[in-house]
Amino acid sequence: MSTLILTLSPDTPGPAAEYSYTLTADGHTAIRHASATAALLPDPGRAGETVAVVPARLLSWHRVTLPQGTGGQAPRLRAVLEGLLEERLLDDTVLLHFALQPGARAGEPAWVAVCDRAWLRAALQTLEAAGRPVSRVVPEFAPGPTASGAAEFFAVGTPEDPQLVATGHGADQAVVMLPLTPASLDWLGASAQAAGDAAAPEPLRAEPAVATLAERLLGRPVELHTASQRALQAARGDWDLAQFDLASSGRTRALRKAGSAAGLLARAPQWRAARWAIGVLLVAQVVGLNVWAWQERRALAAKEAGVRSALTQTFPQVRAIVDAPVQMERELALLRQAAGSLSPADLEPVMAATGAALPDGQLPASLEYAGGELRLRGLDLDAAAIDTLNQRLMARGYLAREQNGLLQVRLEVQR
Template identity: 40%
Template sequence: MSILVVQIPPRERLSADDGAAAPRGGGDFAYVLSPDGLAVGSSGRCAAALLPRADTVLAVLADTDCSWLRATLPKAPAAKLRAALLGLLEESLLEEPEVVHLALAPKATPGEPTWIAATHRPWLASQLAVLEGAGLLVERVLPAAWPDATQPHGHFSTVPGDDPQAPLRLTWCDVDGVTALRLQGSLARQLLARWQAGEAPPRWTATPAAAAEAERWLGTPVQLLSDEERMLEAARSLWNLRQFELMPQHRGMLALRDAWRQFRSPPWRPVRWGLVALVAVQVLGMNLNAWQLRSGIEQRRQAMDQVLRSAFPQVRAVLDAPLQMERETQALRTAAGRPGDADFESLLSAAALAWPEGRPPLDGLRYEPGRLTLPATGWSPQEIEQFKAQLRPGGWVVESAEGRLTLRPEGGA
């Protein structure tokens, strides 16, 4: 299950504009392609149209493109939750509410304090449009750093284009939020003293280009963490900034793809093997059942053939035992002078037994092999129903149409 994580370039801040950067459709995106979300497979930088394809596509924001607010999640319907959040955080926002995009922390509970991520909505929407215009279905948008209550984390990285005297930037995240600042002046030193005095020992990481400078400034070794590895760390988080108005319109497809990817994941391998075994057992069972049915049918056919040969030794070739037995029985009955159910005498006798009282004798009738047609002109519906009801228990079928009654044995044509 391959995963493509795309780094969205930092937003350009323009003092004379509304703060939105123009969509950079021709700009390059840094990316990392991983076969499993853990190891780096390949990485690089290219235009959106040239990005590799993968089963899952995620996007990561820069540290400075996401601000963090702490508030109690209001108890509001889903359709009105964003408006309730804007009203609650209006005084804390750095930009106009109509251009701010908000996203809740994973597993946020109404009525409980939670972290809320804020970013510039038109800019983020334009970047997602560039990626999706290149055929990439971005399922989640992730922050590069987020408030972490488990272990404080400080990450050093270079800031291209900054003052050469202060080329590093430190991103600090802990239970109190996320702070991104340059290593210049006394503020970083003051905060460092407070961070190191905390109860939990912090985790210090740095990109390879910033590691030496970071260790000199910090006075302690740091763990190397490349930009690609940091992007994969963000991909393993539960965060998703595609909420509210930026929620994907193809949620059903995403849910289906998520379910399919989960089914293909290693933890589901026993389930897959179990389903394969179940299908194999079902196929084997159906074939065995079909073989048993064919064997039973063949045994019954042989038994009927044996009955035919024993009852009528003169029959040499058995082609259709039931039909041949019926013909031979009919021939014996005819030879003995006994009428069959479909003969004229049997049909006429049955009709006479059920004939309504007060009805005059018949003016005429018509006989066909197995069928006797009687005129019923002037019969009332009650008489017709009584006639049918008296003959039905004896295995006779009576059909009425156009003033005629047709009598035949049940099962006859």
Template identity: 40%
Template sequence: MRTLIVQLPTDLPHPAMAYPHAVVGDEPMAQAVKLQWAAGSLLPRTAAPAETVALVPAAALSWHRVELPAGLHKQPARWQAALQGLLEDRLLDDPSQLHLALQPDWHNTPRPWVAVCDRAWLSAHLQALEQAGVQVHRIVPELLPPLNAAPTRITALGDANNAWAWVSHAERGVWGQAFNTATPQLAALGLSDEERSLAVVQAEPGVVQALSERMDLPARLMAPGQHWLDAIGSDWDLAQFELRANAQTRRLKQLQRGLDSAWRSPAWRPARWGVLLLVVTQLAGLNAWAWKTRADWQTQQQGWAQMLRETFPQTQVVVDAPLQMAQQVERLRQGSGQLGAGDLETLLAALGQALPADLAIPRQWTYQTGQLRVQGFKPSASQQQSLQQSLSIQGYQWRAEGDAWLMRLTPPPEAKP
């Protein structure tokens, strides 16, 4: 997955501002970073990289450790207010004007880190990048405090005329000091002799010699932008609280732009033709299936009509062959004096055959053509189930209707085209 890394300058955005950026490939940790500078409108579009990461410079962040109240992780609505209350006495500005972000997996950390930066500054840069067509997916700090009691790191960035030495301390966070060729010893970094001797010191090529001379410690050469790869390789994401909702909106807009690009871009023309061919094939298959189903139904209807005319030649017009056949058979039955399935005697005989042995035939009933209404009859649940199953086998329905029970013929299924 390709990633576009854009470092946010510490100044507020303006039309002439150039953003340091780099594009890394599928395995960023195994490659060098090629730093470039470009205005927001000239940055690589997000259609090429799969992810865009905004890098918040170390100079724009302050770090604080907090002890969160027990059970706070179960109350997401209180997270931001709780952080503002805990940090109110430590911050120079009003916490409501600052953006706060908790470290990853803070639920399982006794004293998690909180990164703090100016909310208006961060929002202005995100908005400027969005207006330039660059959709930010993640926001990460440039330098991080070491986790799990890792050794202190000293990172020197810049060149001989504009250099910064940054300290990443497991207990005190991240802080830095500017230096140049005229700066004396860097004792003001605030580290004890033991911490300085155990620290991991690394520096970019432009400042490696100056740092080694002023700290009297050997500094490991670090490729320019290498610390960017360490930053995006972490699980940090500063897009929390109100910026999280904005991030979801940005992802939705990016999806809309991606769909629009897939619809209009010449590069997607083969895919569009493939989708169109698939849709046409499916429509043709559905139409063929519907035509065959209708033809089978018409053939069945014609067969019923032919059977009706052969059995009852006096039938002149065929509208509903199965229904007309049933009516003609009913007339023949009535003419011969035979009992039908809907006659009273047949209904009573079927009910008597279906009744459980411990139930007698009810005495209160009312007969209408094709149905029998039974009153004063209170079978148990098991008896009701047995009665219903037995009558269903004989072709009758048995159901409750108010305080009575209704028995009638099961209607034949409707013919469907």
């Protein structure tokens, strides 16, 4: 499943706004990356999804503790967040959009992302009008533990407006964004030398546009890290800023998450071993079923050959074998007829078995025999008596059933 990851433009959303985008099939490797207007963005496919990335400079992060009684998606949760953040924000809370940290629980500290509500809504509506509805909205950088377990630093922007971003910073593992200057490098600890310093931070990652400036300010080489790589990393996070009035329905979110998980399992490099294991298991199952079916066919063919052999050896006059069991039964009936012996389906054996099985004192008023079935009238048998009668008859290979006062007895099992 393909994923289209696009970075929202900080400018006023509209048909002419351009979006930097990355198209990926596994969430780790970019198939294509470029910039285009909403109408010219590539199609991720029917089963794909579109992920929008909110630039770091358009988000502010705030640490709050939810009061007891406010669940993660309680209807009054937005009002609670407005009350908690009202004194910290410069703009009116009605004009802002709030997104709560995934897995936030009442009574524990949690992060809240805040951005311009009208801007985000207009950006999502523009993309939807262009046929690229957004499945998730993720932050470019998110607070919380980093992959390395230490603070990580990124130099982003342009030579005219370079910025330094720190993730996993401090005890709260916050996101901090400052102008890229020697003072900010020193204040965040990004300028610590790695030589002989066990507590040195991770290498500074820089976009190509500001890599030279970062190296000059830092005094050592930096690691190149493109905006496309950053977008891929952001899309793999568990944040979704589309909450409250911008949230999709629960069913839609579940389907999108299931599709994303299926696409990840199908293409992500870390699941390659699992895909091989599933493939080997399926092949083993198919081979095993075929071997079992072949053995069953051989056993059935051997039984059929044994029955045909018994028929031809016992009755040499039978030349053409069509249905060996039926033909054998016919030949046995002819032998019994020629010898004057009785078949279990004849009148006398059926009457003898029925008479021995009937309860004491039960005598039929009339009887009929036709086609191997004995019909008795005038018996007064309840359901329990018929069950007892059947148990006795089945021991001899017969079966009885009662219908409209008529007891019918016939041979059920050839003995």
